[in-house]
Amino acid sequence: xxxxxxxxxxxxxxxxxxxxxxxxxxxxxxxxxxxxxxxxxxxxxxxxxxxxxxxxxxxxxxxxxxxxxxxxxxxxxxxxxxxxxxxxxxxxxxxxxxxxxxxxxxxxxxxxxxxxxxxxxxxxxxxxxxxxxxxxxxxxxxxxxxxxxxxxxxxxxxxxxxxxxxxxxxxxxxxxxxxxxxxxxxxxxxxxxxxxxxxxxxxxxxxxxxxxxxxxxxxxxxxxxxxxxxxxxxxxxxxxxxxxxxxxxxxxxxxxxxxxxxxxxxxxxxxxxxxxxxxxxxxxxxxxxxxxxxxxxxxxxxxxxxxxxxxxxxxxxxxxxxxxxxxxxxxxxxxxxxxxxxxxxxxxxxxxxxxxxxxxxxxxxxxxxxxxxxxxxxxxxxxxxxxxxxxxxxxxxxxxxxxxxxxxxxxxxxxxxxxxxxxxxxxxxxxxxxxxxxxxxxxxxxxxxxxxxxxxxxxxxxxxxxxxxxxxxxxxxxxxxxxxxxxxxxxxx
Numbered sequence: 001x002x003x004x005x006x007x008x009x010x011x012x013x014x015x016x017x018x019x020x021x022x023x024x025x026x027x028x029x030x031x032x033x034x035x036x037x038x039x040x041x042x043x044x045x046x047x048x049x050x051x052x053x054x055x056x057x058x059x060x061x062x063x064x065x066x067x068x069x070x071x072x073x074x075x076x077x078x079x080x081x082x083x084x085x086x087x088x089x090x091x092x093x094x095x096x097x098x099x100x101x102x103x104x105x106x107x108x109x110x111x112x113x114x115x116x117x118x119x120x121x122x123x124x125x126x127x128x129x130x131x132x133x134x135x136x137x138x139x140x141x142x143x144x145x146x147x148x149x150x151x152x153x154x155x156x157x158x159x160x161x162x163x164x165x166x167x168x169x170x171x172x173x174x175x176x177x178x179x180x181x182x183x184x185x186x187x188x189x190x191x192x193x194x195x196x197x198x199x200x201x202x203x204x205x206x207x208x209x210x211x212x213x214x215x216x217x218x219x220x221x222x223x224x225x226x227x228x229x230x231x232x233x234x235x236x237x238x239x240x241x242x243x244x245x246x247x248x249x250x251x252x253x254x255x256x257x258x259x260x261x262x263x264x265x266x267x268x269x270x271x272x273x274x275x276x277x278x279x280x281x282x283x284x285x286x287x288x289x290x291x292x293x294x295x296x297x298x299x300x301x302x303x304x305x306x307x308x309x310x311x312x313x314x315x316x317x318x319x320x321x322x323x324x325x326x327x328x329x330x331x332x333x334x335x336x337x338x339x340x341x342x343x344x345x346x347x348x349x350x351x352x353x354x355x356x357x358x359x360x361x362x363x364x365x366x367x368x369x370x371x372x373x374x375x376x377x378x379x380x381x382x383x384x385x386x387x388x389x390x391x392x393x394x395x396x397x398x399x400x401x402x403x404x405x406x407x408x409x410x411x412x413x414x415x416x417x418x419x420x421x422x423x424x425x426x427x428x429x430x431x432x433x434x435x436x437x438x439x440x441x442x443x444x445x446x447x448x449x450x451x452x453x454x455x456x457x458x459x460x461x462x463x464x465x466x467x468x469x470x471x472x473x474x475x476x477x478x479x480x481x482x483x484x485x486x487x488x489x490x491x492x493x
Contacts, residue, residue, distance in 0.1 A: 054213060116204065117201050148175050150457070151172075152172040156364045199219035199224035201218040206322070255298075255349070272359060312334040370409075371410050380435055
């Protein structure tokens with residue numbers, strides 16, 4: 001049992017206690033150093049420039065301050081570690097800037113600013129960078145899905161409902177569906193980007209400042225698309241975190257679902273897909289194995305990304321609407337890790353899909369089994385023979401059940417035997433061959449959104465055009481961020 005008196009004495013009698021340092025201040029410092037260092041100095045630069053332009057500080061002071069900021073910004077972050085005289089990285093860097101230009105000038109850098117608005121701005125800048133990377137990776141994955149869909153718009157395969165063989169479709173139709181879901185994920189991530197990419201600077205602690213600052217100018221210098229106008233909202237609002245977290249969670253859940261499909265299709269029993277050699281692992285004891293570890297890891301990592309994003313959302317739940325540590329240093333790394341893992345998933349699956357091979361003949365042979373074209377019998381009887389649809393469906397159901405009972409595939413039935421079962425209706429040999437053909441099943445389903453190759457080709461063309469427009473618009477946003485960043489670092493007095 002621990003000696004309580006010794007513990008108390010060891011902790012010290014002033015803030016911060018030893019446990020507080022070890023379990024909070026040091027880990028927080030390390031996270032700030034690893035994630036926030038560079039954006040902190042971007043904010044220093046932008047704020048200093050604005051103070052000078054507004055006449056709040058003299059030009060010569062601003063020149064010295066920018067010189068000191070640039071010097072300290074070149075610090076090797078690997079050399080930084082927690083020091084007890086500084087509560088956090090912010091105070092340490094202010095002291096180091098003071099060593100360069102004097103404490104008085106360094107102190108002026110904090111005019112009309114708080115750690116509150118600066119902290120939120122740092123978080124937003126880091127999240128903006130993660131969103132830029134993730135949206136780029138998602139767009140790349142969308143491109144390869146479209147390309148493979150175009151290559152396989154005629155590749156007939158089995159579609160499943162409730163994990164059971166349901167109806168024939170094509171691989172192109174399936175991959176296009178995955179692409180469309182991913183595009184909605186991208187739309188959600190872009191909406192999160194628009195919410196994140198707003199400047200809280202100038203809100204100060206909560207209520208702005210009495211100095212005549214220019215909030216719009218700081219936003220411009222940092223590449224933000226505008227302000228979080230209400231200063232209370234700028235500090236108290238956490239929906240930029242919630243929107244980011246939920247968009248990422250949705251993307252990873254959606255991605256995990258079709259990754260699970262891929263794992264099914266690469267099994268020997270299904271045999272539809274074959275993962276390329278660079279992305280499979282051979283068993284240490286069973287040399288015949290081709291373990292699809294790239295897909296397995298992707299599924300696992302997607303769940304990890306979801307979990308970290310969910311943790312961030314949960315940490316905000318039931319917190320007060322205002323400045324509170326729950327939304328700050330403890331929470332942010334969860335989102336950073338979530339983005340890191342989401343990018344790994346998107347890039348891994350890009351590699352898998354770009355190099356995957358498909359056994360078209362096997363996929364088609366599987367689509368002839370399990371009576372999955374039987375729906376077309378009901379449609380044919382109703383459409384071409386005038387049988388009421390519910391009765392036609394009953395006839396198709398009877399034949400499906402007899403096929404299961406007799407362990408026969410539809411193509412093993414002779415049309416004469418089918419006509420005997422139907423009794424009052426006599427199908428032609430030509431119509432029966434259509435009923436049992438997965439190719440015909442797909443071809444006739446040419447209504448908008450269906451698996452017919454021409455219709456899938458039309459949808460792919462439409463998506464390609466939209467993707468091109470999307471890419472161009474996104475490239476402009478990325479270029480604006482890069483240009484403003486370069487301009488900020490090139491600013492001289």
